[in-house]
Amino acid sequence: MGKIDxxxxxALGSLRRNYFMTIAALVTVFLSILVLGGVLVFVxxxxxxxxxxxxxxNISVYLKTDPDPSMDEVQELQTEILSWPExxxxxxxxxxxxxxxxxxxxxxxxxxxxxxxxxxxxxxxEITLNDPQTVETVASRFEGLPIVDDVRxxxxxxxxxxxxxxxxxxxxxxxxxxxxxxxxxxxxxTIRLSIFARKREVEIMKLVGATNWFIRWPFIIEGVAxxxxxxxxxxxxxxxxxxFLVGRIRESMPFxxxxxxxxxxLFVSLVLLAVGxxxxxxxxxxxxxxxxxx
Amino acid sequence: MIxxxxxxKIYPPSTVGLERVTLHIDKGEFVFLVGPSGSxxxxxxxxxxxxxxxxxxxxxxxxxxxxxxxxxxxxxxRRNIGCVFQDFKLLPNKTAFxxxxxxxxxxxxxxxxxxxxxAEILNLVGLGHKADSYPHELSGGEQQRVSIARAFVxxxxxxxxxxxxxxxxxxxxxxxxxLLYRINKTGTTVIMATHDREMVDRxxxxxxxxxxxxxxxxxxxxxxxxx
Ligand SMILES: Nc1ncnc2c1ncn2[C@@H]1O[C@H](COP(=O)(O)OP(=O)(O)O)[C@@H](O)[C@H]1O
Ligand SMILES: [Mg+2]
Numbered sequence: 001m002g003k004i005d006x007x008x009x010x011a012l013g014s015l016r017r018n019y020f021m022t023i024a025a026l027v028t029v030f031l032s033i034l035v036l037g038g039v040l041v042f043v044x045x046x047x048x049x050x051x052x053x054x055x056x057x058n059i060s061v062y063l064k065t066d067p068d069p070s071m072d073e074v075q076e077l078q079t080e081i082l083s084w085p086e087x088x089x090x091x092x093x094x095x096x097x098x099x100x101x102x103x104x105x106x107x108x109x110x111x112x113x114x115x116x117x118x119x120x121x122x123x124x125x126e127i128t129l130n131d132p133q134t135v136e137t138v139a140s141r142f143e144g145l146p147i148v149d150d151v152r153x154x155x156x157x158x159x160x161x162x163x164x165x166x167x168x169x170x171x172x173x174x175x176x177x178x179x180x181x182x183x184x185x186x187x188x189x190t191i192r193l194s195i196f197a198r199k200r201e202v203e204i205m206k207l208v209g210a211t212n213w214f215i216r217w218p219f220i221i222e223g224v225a226x227x228x229x230x231x232x233x234x235x236x237x238x239x240x241x242x243x244f245l246v247g248r249i250r251e252s253m254p255f256x257x258x259x260x261x262x263x264x265x266l267f268v269s270l271v272l273l274a275v276g277x278x279x280x281x282x283x284x285x286x287x288x289x290x291x292x293x294x
Numbered sequence: 295m296i297x298x299x300x301x302x303k304i305y306p307p308s309t310v311g312l313e314r315v316t317l318h319i320d321k322g323e324f325v326f327l328v329g330p331s332g333s334x335x336x337x338x339x340x341x342x343x344x345x346x347x348x349x350x351x352x353x354x355x356x357x358x359x360x361x362x363x364x365x366x367x368x369x370x371x372r373r374n375i376g377c378v379f380q381d382f383k384l385l386p387n388k389t390a391f392x393x394x395x396x397x398x399x400x401x402x403x404x405x406x407x408x409x410x411x412x413a414e415i416l417n418l419v420g421l422g423h424k425a426d427s428y429p430h431e432l433s434g435g436e437q438q439r440v441s442i443a444r445a446f447v448x449x450x451x452x453x454x455x456x457x458x459x460x461x462x463x464x465x466x467x468x469x470x471x472x473l474l475y476r477i478n479k480t481g482t483t484v485i486m487a488t489h490d491r492e493m494v495d496r497x498x499x500x501x502x503x504x505x506x507x508x509x510x511x512x513x514x515x516x517x518x519x520x521x
Contacts, residue, residue: 006399204383207343208444209373210400212366 010218011225014194021190022226028186029230029279032179033272037238039172040268045245048262058135059127061142062150068095068123069147077147081127084141086134091126095119122149180279183230187223187283194222195287220284227280228273235269295321295452295483296342301351303337303507311337313507314351319485321451324478326494327487328518329504335487338504339456342485343375344368356451373401376445376482378455382437384429390416390440391425397444415443419473435466439473446477453477455486459493467493491518 015022063069069077074092081090093101098121106112129135135153142151195202205215242263296319303311312334319325327335340346341353344360353360356374363371384393394412398404416425419439429437438458445453455474459467471493478484488494494501494517501516502509 003399003402003404006404200383201385204385204396205400206369207372207377207383208397208400209369209371211369214400214402 007217007221011221014198014218014222015225017197018190018194021186021193025183025186025190025226025283026230026233028179028183029227029276030234032176032183032279033231033234033276034237035172035179036176036275037234037268037272038241039169039176040271041238041242041245041263043169044263044268045242045249049249058129059125059139059151059153061125061127061148062122062152063124063147064149065095065120065122073147074123077145078125081125084138086129086131086138088128088130090128093124093126095121095123098123180275183227183279184283184286187226187280188286190226191219191223191284191287195219216288219288220281223284223287224277224280227276227278227283231273231276231279234276235272238272239265239269295319295323295356296485297352297354298341299352299354301341301348301353303334303341303346303348310334310507312341312348312504315504315507315509316351317502317509317512319483321483322478322481323483324475324497324499325483325485326497326499326501326516326518327485327504328489328494328501329510331489332506333504334507335504336456337507339377339454339485339487342454343372343377369401373448374450374452376442376448376450376453378438378441378445378453378458380457380460382429382434382441384437384441384444386429389426389428390421390432390436390443393429393440394444394447397447401448403448412443412447415447416440419443433466434462435469438462438466438470442470442473442477446482449480450482452483452485455484457487457489459488459490464490464492471497494518 063074078090078092081087096119099119102121103113127138129138139151139153142148202215242265246262296317298315298317301315302313305311315334315338327338329335337346341348341360342355344355344363347361355371358371360371385396388396391412394415395404395409398408398412413422413425416422419442421436421439421443424432424436427436429440432440442455442458453474458474459470462470467490474484474486475497498515498517501511501513501518503511503513503516
């Protein structure tokens with residue numbers, strides 16, 4: 001089709017002629033989509049991690065140390081815990097196990113371990129639940145038991161994490177909106193410049209009776225192309241960053257089996273590309289607004 | 295073809311473009327629009343193609359009242375009016391052939407038959423052998439022929455030329471004049487604004503003389519000045 005050929009060559013030629021503005025617009029689109037993509041990946045990954053945390057260790061029950069409970073008492077408590085229907089597993093971590101874990105955690109700085117005399121760590125039960133919602137009910141049953149010193153459950157941790165991520169998210173949303181506005185303005189400026197550069201062509205087009213839409217199309221394609229290319233570059237970086245991040249988390253927290261599909265990559269990519277197109281179209285529309293009145 | 299009724303155009307704040315102009319131009323006529331610089335010739339032309347609108351009065355072109363013409367229909371009005379200007383208005387980075395094709399593409403007529411049409415029209419204006427030349431490789435007269443080819447490629451019923459020979463020497467001007475004359479012979483109404491006294495006197499066509507925005511003379515077979 002001659003028409004579509006015409007639009008594409010016009011748009012491409014113009015992008016090349018105004019390469020400085022084109023690059024500025026591309027970079028801002030790239031950055032805003034990159035931050036948006038980063039936030040999406042962050043949100044999906046932290047959500048998956050939090051879920052994992054909640055399910056991994058729902059409740060830790062620390063036993064008294066002075067004196068340490070007898071094996072029988074421990075046995076008795078474990079049997080009771082396991083008889084509760086909400087409980088999935090109850091792992092007993094002895095004082096020695098706890099000491100080994102601590103040594104493992106501080107294996108890079110053995111002086112810390114050496115400075116501790118004896119084994120002050122308490123034995124504990126790590127309880128997982130069938131339904132994380134029941135955590136408070138279960139935790140309250142340990143109150144007043146003679147051999148129990150302290151009960152902690154992941155909920156506080158999870159809540160604190162949630163609060164932090166929520167705040168970070170609000171801040172990032174404002175940042176993204178600002179970047180988005182800047183990209184729209186830069187694209188509209190690119191379009192205005194290319195209209196200016198092609199004043200003569202536009203004048204001649206009007207003279208021979210081109211419709212306004214015919215004149216607008218190359219400029220719209222130009223803006224959308226900038227949005228799409230910037231978004232595509234950002235998508236590539238986001239996807240690479242995501243797989244790198246997943247690798248790092250696996251490495252540093254092998255016990256946290258984060259699922260491979262924590263981030264729905266196809267969905268995120270499509271959303272980011274769509275946002276790029278919308279930014280490009282809005283920029284074009286803004287650039288074309290006061291134009292073509294004659 | 296064209297009717298002006300008491301048309302007045304004032305450029306802000308108070309420059310008179312045209313003042314109370316009433317005239318009628320029939321289908322197939324050849325009309326010279328003469329008058330000193332600033333007398334309103336270009337204003338008349340810009341009103342006809344609805345680049346601007348009058349402050350008072352009525353303009354009818356091809357049976358359509360331009361005041362009530364919806365703005366999205368203006369491009370369709372212009373497809374029926376070929377326009378030629380003193381400065382040619384060719385695209386410098388396109389060849390003669392591409393410049394003519396441009397008018398067809400832009401109006402959504404870029405088919406294989408239109409390519410043939412563009413080649414034919416270039417032959418008609420005597421530039422078939424320069425179809426692949428760029429404007430800077432052509433003389434002024436040749437460039438003006440290309441712009442006439444572009445204006446006429448759709449065979450519009452009306453062709454308007456605003457001082458088309460203003461930048462050309464007398465001999466070349468005569469060639470352009472003859473081209474417009476031939477176009478008029480095909481039935482197209484031609485309106486030509488000009489300064490060229492000698493040419494107007496030689497052609498003996500209808501002359502409409504403007505001065506300070508007013509029609510001061512409208513003569514069936516006139517000359518440039520009163521005679
Ligand atoms: N865009 C404009 N703004 C203000 N005044 C204009 C404009 N165009 C033309 N004029 C004035 O209107 C008058 C008629 O101009 P014009 O129609 O261009 O005359 P001509 O083509 O006969 O030389 C002149 O006084 C000119 O200065
Ligand atoms: Mg003029």
